[in-house]
Amino acid sequence: MDITLLGTSGSSPTKERMMPSVAITYEGETFLFDCGEGTQMQMLKYGINTSRIKAIFITHAHGDHIIGIAGLVRSLALNGRSEALSIFIPKGYERVIQGLLTFDKAIICYRINVIGAKPGKVYSGKGFHVRAFRLNHTISTLGYAFKEEDRLRFDKDKTKKLGMKGTMFSEMLSKKKLHIKNKVVALSSITSIKKGRKVVYASDTRPSTSTVSAAKDADLLIHESSYSDQQANLAKERKHSTASEAARIAYRSKAKGLVLTHFSARYSDISPLLAEARKIFSATTAGSDGYKIKL
Template identity: 35%
Template sequence: MEILFLGTGAGSPARSRNVSSLALKLLDERNEVWLFDCGEGTQHQILRTTIRPRKVSKIFITHLHGDHIFGLPGFLASRANQGGADELTIYGPRGIEDYVRTSLRVTQTHLAYKLRFVELKPGVVLDDKTFRVTADHLDHRIEAFGFRVEEKPHAGELLVDKVRAAGVPFGPLFGQLKAGKTITLEDGRELNGQDFIGAAQPGRTVAIFGDTRQTPRELPLAEGADVLVHESTFGVDEAKLAHQYYHSTSVQAAKLAKKAGVKKLLLNHISARYVGKLAKDLQYQARGIFRNSTVVGDLQEIEIPFVKETDHD
């Protein structure tokens, strides 16, 4: 699992930062990409990566401000032109379907794949065999959401040394034990596959927030996450301005990360006023509260590794 930041700026494109979008790359058997927001120019940013638009299966929209959705119609059209044929699901606040379908109708854009829309409400919005996604309201000028993406535990691995020690001949019986089945050996012994499978590997959790100022609803979404992606539109000296415009400072995000017990804080949605050293100052401010804080940049990729239980000791 990896996060690729396609746009880390706030409000409007800047020289060094495009507007909001990030890709969550699921590198397991799903081999899918989920986008979170799709600001203007997102498809241009994707051209600078290895992402194939047809691999994008889901798009989660945090809120309907332009810097988070103006790139959506263009991306959808390009996905069709580049061979995308599989259904794509868009999760977003009320109004997202009207926006997309109106854009496609007015421009007479015809997609070669089916679009499905899920109107967001607080609670579980996706739950399948490998992932559970929960959404809740944040505090912005319009309806806005944060997401908690929880990967379900991976099945434990076959304890090969233990299997060999039990005298099981290599071959189909290995596969049956790995599937948890009971097998019978030539000498009459019965072996239960569950006794030869290691502990399940905990899944990873990523919390991805849209624009927001401080709200108690952030905490349950972020609790214990491996990675928290949080906006940092302003610095600590502009806390009043952040509150006025329904945004957050780097220090406020860091305080949440510390309280929630997350492992890593990634700060994005950076105002254009913070360039060069000033952006580093945002990171410095956050690290004074929560050490593992990073101000991310466009096209920066962050791997989210598995964490073994012993790593918590």
């Protein structure tokens, strides 16, 4: 699983940081989380194949998170896409996406499904699913958790000892127990559960208990961090988070790692924000455009 931050600025771009978008590439398919202005350029720049996009998950209908859709769907059409594309946005805001699709209606020859999303499971793929959860921002906003399914793993030493081979494994999986060497062997006694990986994206939002639950034991939490402690009042007023608040969410959810993103354009140097967050949650990284994480 590859996670690439395509844009890490909030509200307006800077020379170094573009508008919000995160790409998760899993088993050869790409899923975008937010699609700010210039996302298609960032994909080209950081080597993410646009033809592999299966679905786009939009957190909310603020321009900095959605405007990139207009250019992207046009380029996909010009590249001869025939596969359908799904775009998720909080329920009630579907028309905002529809508006971004009107420019090039004549050339868009593939199907675009715009889906009004509510908290809960919104997408099931091959071996994973995506769940939406409620965030706390100035308009209806959803965070998304990308979760690989848990898998059963056979204990090689035990199955070898039992002399298991061939179809015995599939038989064991379907019957949950099997007669082997004159005794009954239970599936649970020779397997363990391999936990699926989980990546959670929360932007834009005040710190929220729903993020804590969604990010419980996550391998990675990508959380907005618009402001430093000094501007905590602005974070409250504009319904964003400070770096420390993001860190507290990561700490409470017992996530394994935190990546900060959506920095206000006022900060040319975000190292003070990173330092504030690390005081609370040491496994914090400051996101930058093109930053890649392999899980």
